Amino acid sequence: MGRNYRTKDSSGWSDVKPLGAPFDKFPIMRLTAASNGTYYFNEASEDGPLRYSRFVDGKYEEPKTLNVNVGIWNAHPFIAPDESYIIWDDQRESGYGDSDGYISFRQQDNSWDLQLI
Template structure:
């Protein structure tokens, strides 16, 4: 119930590891690493094969540009306003999401089971927006209300697969330091509830960002910047979300 470093020596090392997430079968963990043999930020994956975890670089190399998030079905990795698709031989070439997304300076985009996109912008204040898939057509992006878009450095949204909650990070009055992780729950009438800081067992005086929940709903992942050139990936029991929902 208190966040711990994830997979020390395998995923988390003395270098910078960030943007971590599992595929639905929990046999592939994707993240970025910068340091050691990786002289720049590189998208890597550890796969569970023959009773051990094996690390490799994700191809094509262009996939290392952008902040990766995995679709609920595990067949797409979104990379800002671009994406790659799973193929029989690996991953496809990097493709554009097209208009209007290609013209928005997106950092992170996540998707729900229903195909709703939720994404941020690379700006100081930041605005989190959503775009639903209605009758097979993509609607124009709309901004969330002030429940979500209040504070500074509003970024890195994660929409629950069933759209029942939204996690993101930002700086707000009353936080624990730099960016904290926050959550809002979808109400019965479809509106979004008040913003809730995810608490001292997750947030620190440092920059705690990029929350996501494993496909089985059991764990919350995020990463914390410790110092220049170093970040660690953490995980915590997702029961913390249910505890906040019941407040």
């Protein structure tokens, strides 16, 4: 699963590193990061929510469920660098096929809207 990562600098790519706690208990399929270091991810399971974890005081907080309208299978999130929107694919009864693309924009009150792309 996606609980490992590499970093890149001017000399190349690092060795594989584990994400560690608090991510080791989640079956992560895809992880994406905002420019402030907040991680957003989905779980490799049906009906799994989209989650996020903020980097605070040198460590990642316990992941929280992102309060966005999700469907049956939520996968492959991509967060905007400034966290103004998140894109992911999803299966739902109201969709057009097996999996459709969705985008949700962060509102001023920190809620998220939902749009089919």
